[in-house]
Amino acid sequence: MLLPKFDYHEPATLEDALRLLSEMGGNARIVAGGTDLLVRMKLKVEKPSHLISLRKIPRINVIIQRENHGVSIGAAVTAGELSTNELIMERFTPIGLAAARLGAPGIRNRATIGGNLVNARPAADLSPACMVLNASLKLKRSKNEREVPVNDFFRGPGETLIEPNEMLVSIFVETPPPWSGGAYIKLGSRKTLEISMVNVAVLLTLQSQNGPIVDAKIALGAVAPTPVRAFAAEEFLIGRQPSAKLFSEAGAIGVGMCEPITDHRGTMEYRCLMIETLTSRALNQAYQDAMTWKPLPV
Amino acid sequence: MSDYQVLNTRAPRVDGPAKATGQAKYTDDFKIPGMLYASILQSPVAHARILHIDASKARKLTGVKAVVTAREAGLIKYGVSPARYDETLFAHDKVRYVGDEIAAVAASDQDIAQEALSLIKVDYEELPAVFDMFEAMKEGAPQIHDEFPGNMNAEVHQEFGDTEAALRSCDLVVDHTFINKRQDAAFIEPHSCLAVFDHSGRLTLYTSTQVPHYVMRTVAMTLQIPVGNVRVIKPYVGGGFGPKCEATPLEMSCGLLSKVTGQPVKMTYSREQVFLHSRARHQFYAEMSLGVMKDGTMVALKNKAVLDGGAYTSFGIATVYYSGSLLGGPYKLKTMKYDGYRVYTNKPACGAQRGHGGVAHRACFEQLIDMTAEKLGIDPIDMRLKNIMTTGDITVNELDMSSLGMKECIEAIRSGSDWNNKKGKLPKGKGIGMACGFFVSGAGYPIYRSDTYHSTVVIKLSEDGGVANVMTGSAEIGQGSDTTMAMIAAETLGIKLKDVQVHSGDTDYSVDLGAYSSRQTLMTGHATKEAAEQVKSQIASHLSEELNVPVSSITFADGIVKFDGGPGNFEKLRSSYIKEHRGWMDPPTGEYLTFREAARMAYLKAGTIVGTGKYKPPRLGGSYKGAAVGTSPAYGCSAQIVEVTVDLETGQITIDRMTDAHDCGLAINRTSVEGQMQGSLSMGLGECLFEEVKFDSRGRVLNPSLGEYKIPTALDMPKVKSIIVESSEPNGPYGAKEVGEGAIMPTIPAILNAIYDATGVRVNELPATSERLFMALKDKSEAV
Numbered sequence A: 001m002l003l004p005k006f007d008y009h010e011p012a013t014l015e016d017a018l019r020l021l022s023e024m025g026g027n028a029r030i031v032a033g034g035t036d037l038l039v040r041m042k043l044k045v046e047k048p049s050h051l052i053s054l055r056k057i058p059r060i061n062v063i064i065q066r067e068n069h070g071v072s073i074g075a076a077v078t079a080g081e082l083s084t085n086e087l088i089m090e091r092f093t094p095i096g097l098a099a100a101r102l103g104a105p106g107i108r109n110r111a112t113i114g115g116n117l118v119n120a121r122p123a124a125d126l127s128p129a130c131m132v133l134n135a136s137l138k139l140k141r142s143k144n145e146r147e148v149p150v151n152d153f154f155r156g157p158g159e160t161l162i163e164p165n166e167m168l169v170s171i172f173v174e175t176p177p178p179w180s181g182g183a184y185i186k187l188g189s190r191k192t193l194e195i196s197m198v199n200v201a202v203l204l205t206l207q208s209q210n211g212p213i214v215d216a217k218i219a220l221g222a223v224a225p226t227p228v229r230a231f232a233a234e235e236f237l238i239g240r241q242p243s244a245k246l247f248s249e250a251g252a253i254g255v256g257m258c259e260p261i262t263d264h265r266g267t268m269e270y271r272c273l274m275i276e277t278l279t280s281r282a283l284n285q286a287y288q289d290a291m292t293w294k295p296l297p298v
Numbered sequence B: 001m002s003d004y005q006v007l008n009t010r011a012p013r014v015d016g017p018a019k020a021t022g023q024a025k026y027t028d029d030f031k032i033p034g035m036l037y038a039s040i041l042q043s044p045v046a047h048a049r050i051l052h053i054d055a056s057k058a059r060k061l062t063g064v065k066a067v068v069t070a071r072e073a074g075l076i077k078y079g080v081s082p083a084r085y086d087e088t089l090f091a092h093d094k095v096r097y098v099g100d101e102i103a104a105v106a107a108s109d110q111d112i113a114q115e116a117l118s119l120i121k122v123d124y125e126e127l128p129a130v131f132d133m134f135e136a137m138k139e140g141a142p143q144i145h146d147e148f149p150g151n152m153n154a155e156v157h158q159e160f161g162d163t164e165a166a167l168r169s170c171d172l173v174v175d176h177t178f179i180n181k182r183q184d185a186a187f188i189e190p191h192s193c194l195a196v197f198d199h200s201g202r203l204t205l206y207t208s209t210q211v212p213h214y215v216m217r218t219v220a221m222t223l224q225i226p227v228g229n230v231r232v233i234k235p236y237v238g239g240g241f242g243p244k245c246e247a248t249p250l251e252m253s254c255g256l257l258s259k260v261t262g263q264p265v266k267m268t269y270s271r272e273q274v275f276l277h278s279r280a281r282h283q284f285y286a287e288m289s290l291g292v293m294k295d296g297t298m299v300a301l302k303n304k305a306v307l308d309g310g311a312y313t314s315f316g317i318a319t320v321y322y323s324g325s326l327l328g329g330p331y332k333l334k335t336m337k338y339d340g341y342r343v344y345t346n347k348p349a350c351g352a353q354r355g356h357g358g359v360a361h362r363a364c365f366e367q368l369i370d371m372t373a374e375k376l377g378i379d380p381i382d383m384r385l386k387n388i389m390t391t392g393d394i395t396v397n398e399l400d401m402s403s404l405g406m407k408e409c410i411e412a413i414r415s416g417s418d419w420n421n422k423k424g425k426l427p428k429g430k431g432i433g434m435a436c437g438f439f440v441s442g443a444g445y446p447i448y449r450s451d452t453y454h455s456t457v458v459i460k461l462s463e464d465g466g467v468a469n470v471m472t473g474s475a476e477i478g479q480g481s482d483t484t485m486a487m488i489a490a491e492t493l494g495i496k497l498k499d500v501q502v503h504s505g506d507t508d509y510s511v512d513l514g515a516y517s518s519r520q521t522l523m524t525g526h527a528t529k530e531a532a533e534q535v536k537s538q539i540a541s542h543l544s545e546e547l548n549v550p551v552s553s554i555t556f557a558d559g560i561v562k563f564d565g566g567p568g569n570f571e572k573l574r575s576s577y578i579k580e581h582r583g584w585m586d587p588p589t590g591e592y593l594t595f596r597e598a599a600r601m602a603y604l605k606a607g608t609i610v611g612t613g614k615y616k617p618p619r620l621g622g623s624y625k626g627a628a629v630g631t632s633p634a635y636g637c638s639a640q641i642v643e644v645t646v647d648l649e650t651g652q653i654t655i656d657r658m659t660d661a662h663d664c665g666l667a668i669n670r671t672s673v674e675g676q677m678q679g680s681l682s683m684g685l686g687e688c689l690f691e692e693v694k695f696d697s698r699g700r701v702l703n704p705s706l707g708e709y710k711i712p713t714a715l716d717m718p719k720v721k722s723i724i725v726e727s728s729e730p731n732g733p734y735g736a737k738e739v740g741e742g743a744i745m746p747t748i749p750a751i752l753n754a755i756y757d758a759t760g761v762r763v764n765e766l767p768a769t770s771e772r773l774f775m776a777l778k779d780k781s782e783a784v
């Protein structure tokens, strides 16, 4: 399979990139790792006449800690980087775990968080992880910029709020409060290189090591046209004392949020049953993680 | 350990450095001046009459050098077995599956070739299509080939003894049904071919194939070129596993386009086209009954098979025979009955794949044995040992086990896996299972009826005497056959492995039927050994004359010649050798005459020293219809134990450990044997747990990529303990026999038996996905 013909641009600054993007409008696509875009171009699903690479743009591929209150992740940070970054693993656990399950090492070395979010596949790994962390996305165009909560970003398979002349430059995530813990579980058929049949991200915050749940966020992937939050299950958990029984009840409630489809990866019935099981498992894991919360060494 | 110098070691592969450094050239790496790029137009619909083909626009496109359709190619029928030639290079009256070939173009670059395809206009009258083998057998189903009413491509009915009566006399009869899914062999290198039709009317094909010989014959026939004018060269090949065992439309199209244009023509299939061409493992439905006595003695086996063949025959006749004939062992049965049906459907044709015809039925049978053992309260291993065949036994369908280390394999895995401490003692969710199997070491007969040798080999020494060139038409496709032949030649000649050069995969070098039915180690190995012996005896007789010593006093080993076990008196040979090669960097030294000096002396007396070897099996098998399929000069066998963990809440299966024993006769190269064993396990694991080629309702492949067709990753493979069992095979060169395919036979049933042990659920449909297992677990718990 051959790539269709296109012009390739490697702007050296963000400003140049944004200018190119606005000049070329719908004819241009940003290429980050290319692990989605180039595949679709080979399949002739997309035929942009210009590709604008992020490769030379300074600092778009770095993770910056914002004092203690959060982290800013450049859009071109790779899944490989996220999965090995200690800060991300420790404090923004669902992102780290999800990144570690994306594709295989070769793919993770190229695949970026920006590409994963903008691509907006219902089964994407990083989307639910960003959703439970309430990430906010910085979208820039030539003249202005805006911040959009990731929880509002997805509109449908492959559809988001981003405009053709906008670029996602970074993802900001607030540091979860003390006694928070996270988990991410992905169900596929083999152990790696899998597209999820169902995936679940969870962030749980306790009042204290043994205290009741003060906040809970659950996001599910591959169960609806976009990744979804299981709000009813979250509300059910808040204020209660964690227990295996509680988590399994929350799992049952979680299923209510989903409208999975039957496709060649799995049936609707199995997916629903797995949402329940995996949500409760992820809650248990997040709870274990939360109980072992430690202040970061300075 | 053995007395061999070279054989039975872990010698590194002779092609290792070229592959590791990227110097190895595969077909698609070749570029020659004036080369054109070709592409094939394939049907977008599953079943239709072709009303009209208009290629005029494509022909006018700048850069297009030729467009060929059935009109140019003619309507010569071809296939694998002359008994069922049912394909033409291009479809003319009908297309029979999504992917059926209609036309091919050659152009100055690939973009233009692709564009030209889109300019060919084909008018179709769509016909109702049938995709399911059971639907296809029903009355009123769409008919795919006029010559084969009821879509019945091939039927086999065999019975050995009176099975029904034997079943009635049994204490217990247990039934089982099983269905696998259509496979893709998922070799890394897609089919690729470069054709050069030269001014002398000779066609040379560089092609990624397992069988240069059969490709040569088929291409000569379909393109109407004298067979002596077709040469097939197989460069390095990135895997085959069976589907590359026959000539492809890609090869024929390249040949035809080169003939028409007078320019070299290259084409490589996309991964999607590999799935569309297919020729991989069929979908098999198996229905079996096993009759036993209370003490576990097996008496009668009834076996029925239905195979979804796809739109053409390919290897299918052999396949449907194998599903019956390869169940005759390795257990002593008194009677066996087999009814097999291969059915046409509007899907890509299926063919041969590792473990040809035997894998799914073996999976059914080995589960059935476990089910029976459970009912009788006998340990599955004891049940098998009670019925096991040993060396010298002949199966109920007359296959001769001239060597069979089956019992040794079973004992080896029993202790190697600590079975006795695990079976029946594992917690819920953990399980252990075993299974056995056997396979041919080369088909007893060629695919076309013929008295041909199955293999000939030429060994030619270099002028200085230092290098033995082994020339063979056999096909190194990654399995290591070049290394095997080099080792056999080195051992036989008594020289170092590094002094052998193998030139293989070229129909101009020798006759060889190729890499299929696990035949090359035994058959090409025999021919290599004979050629080397001939070379050696020529040198010995010249030495005997020159030095006036008896031939019987001369021995060759490790590059050195001894006379009566000592150095002898060879001074005049050495000084003349050194005189002739004055100034060269490597004069022969040491207290013994070297092979090089001896071979040089022989050259000076007789000219280039050449030895030839040949092999064909003796007449094998019974005289009933179809008795030829399943015969072989020797059979390899294996036993495996698999340990699994099942996540009872999701149905996910983790294979924890595999213990595998294989009897390959003498292991020519121990590392290669283990490589084949482990590769077989991985392939069997994939078929068992993940792999399935899926279609939509219109016959289009849903997952034609290695992203969506899921073969095992490194993380899915467990720790494997490979135990080599070496019987001595009287019909093998140095006692060697197969390991390439037999090793896959027990894998699927061993996994399924382990899953049963872990969960109490019998999976009778592949793949054993988490969903399938979970739903079965759920049904079981709801039924209680």
Ligand SMILES: Cc1cc2nc3c(=O)[nH]c(=O)nc-3n(C[C@H](O)[C@H](O)[C@H](O)COP(=O)(O)OP(=O)(O)OC[C@H]3O[C@@H](n4cnc5c(N)ncnc54)[C@H](O)[C@@H]3O)c2cc1C
Pocket: A029, A030, A031, A032, A033, A034, A035, A036, A037, A038, A039, A075, A076, A101, A102, A103, A104, A107, A110, A111, A112, A113, A114, A115, A116, A117, A118, A119, A123, A124, A125, A126, A166, A167, A168, A169, A193, A194, A195, A196, B707
């Ligand atoms: C073999 C394989 C396995 C895979 N496995 C997984 C998996 O397990 N889980 C998973 O979620 N995904 C998987 N993917 C999909 C893919 O790798 C991921 O979605 C990846 O994160 C995409 O990132 P990228 O940098 O490669 O994106 P690209 O392909 O470069 O871009 C994807 C899309 O996003 C746009 N885009 C990229 N960056 C920006 C930006 N900064 N601003 C605006 N638009 C942007 C592009 O224009 C394009 O439309 C797999 C892909 C392959 C080929």
